[in-house]
Amino acid sequence: xxxxxxxxxxxxxxxxxxxxxxxxxxxxxxxxxxxxxxxxxxxxxxxxxxxxxxxxxxxxxxxxxxxxxxxxxxxxxxxxxxxxxxxxxxxxxxxxxxxxxxxxxxxxxxxxxxxxxxxxxxxxxxxxxxxxxxxxxxxxxxxxxxxxxxxxxxxxxxxxxxxxxxxxxxxxxxxxxxxxxxxxxxxxxxxxxxxxxxxxxxxxxxxxxxxxxxxxxxxxxxxxxxxxxxxxxxxxxxxxxxxxxxxx
Numbered sequence: 001x002x003x004x005x006x007x008x009x010x011x012x013x014x015x016x017x018x019x020x021x022x023x024x025x026x027x028x029x030x031x032x033x034x035x036x037x038x039x040x041x042x043x044x045x046x047x048x049x050x051x052x053x054x055x056x057x058x059x060x061x062x063x064x065x066x067x068x069x070x071x072x073x074x075x076x077x078x079x080x081x082x083x084x085x086x087x088x089x090x091x092x093x094x095x096x097x098x099x100x101x102x103x104x105x106x107x108x109x110x111x112x113x114x115x116x117x118x119x120x121x122x123x124x125x126x127x128x129x130x131x132x133x134x135x136x137x138x139x140x141x142x143x144x145x146x147x148x149x150x151x152x153x154x155x156x157x158x159x160x161x162x163x164x165x166x167x168x169x170x171x172x173x174x175x176x177x178x179x180x181x182x183x184x185x186x187x188x189x190x191x192x193x194x195x196x197x198x199x200x201x202x203x204x205x206x207x208x209x210x211x212x213x214x215x216x217x218x219x220x221x222x223x224x225x226x227x228x229x230x231x232x233x234x235x236x237x238x239x240x241x242x243x244x245x246x247x248x
Contacts, residue, residue: 002075004030005082006041013040022081027058028071030081045083057084062097062160067138084162093236096163098244099156100147104140105209108175112202116195121186124198128179135173138165163245164233171208171216175201218242 002022006014014020020037022030031052035042045056052058058065059082065073075081084095108127115123127141134141150156182197208214221241223231235241 001077002030002079002081004034005080006034007083010041010044010083013044014038022075025075026071027060027065027073027075027081030075031071057094058082059084059095062095062158064094064165093162094165095160096165096168097158097160098163099151099159100140100143101168102159102209103146103150103156104134104142104172105205107142107145108205109202109209112179112198112205116198121183121194124179124186124194125183127201128176128183131172131176131179135169135176138169140168141172141176161245163236166233167217167220168214170220170231171204171214174216174219175204212244214242214244 002024004020004022006018006020011018014034015038017038020034022033024030024033031045035045045053047053052071060068060073060075061080065071082095084093108131111123111127115121115127130141132141134143140146146156151158178197179201182194182201185191185194185197204215218241220231220233221235224234236245239245
């Protein structure tokens with residue numbers, strides 16, 4: 001049996017309940033159970049057309065259902081379905097597991113350093129490819145290590161905070177382009193320039209890992225301020241663009 005958690009702002013419409021045990025094996029069925037048990041919640045979650053309101057975000061454990069199968073995302077026993085409405089001010093924050101981001105940075109730094117020490121251009125290319133694939137899949141490139149081993153084994157605990165995932169994807173994508181450009185230069189014999197680009201990736205990942213400053217995220221937010229198309233998310237309220245938001 002899965003559990004559906006009701007956020008504080010909506011509990012007034014659910015008789016004060018904070019959660020509901022769910023029998024359904026899909027997110028859509030879980031929402032049906034919720035509004036059947038607490039009818040007053042329906043207009044706050046759904047439009048008159050029956051579509052889920054745009055400001056309502058749904059997470060199965062720590063993953064946004066928009067990155068899974070949407071309303072058809074399966075639920076299994078022990079899963080937690082969370083409702084996360086947009087916060088005031090129109091900033092549509094989501095749950096971002098920074099433990100997964102840090103794992104990604106550790107692997108980027110470690111493997112890139114190994115590539116430099118061993119003079120293994122192929123390894124540098126592998127790092128860039130992993131980052132690129134992760135960006136296209138909207139996940140940290142080496143997040144599979146965290147999700148498949150570090151998190152289930154308890155070696156690392158989730159560090160989930162309200163944040164924007166888009167700037168982190170942009171930062172990873174930018175790093176992938178720089179890394180792969182360095183790899184291409186290594187292949188044509190321009191070793192100095194190639195390793196210089198890879199060291200830039202190492203430096204930026206280390207800046208993020210050790211000091212909590214994501215340079216790519218800062219660039220994303222500055223482009224948002226300049227109203228560049230595609231850069232739609234502003235920095236979380238009270239945070240400096242690029243710095244890790246405070247846990248709420």
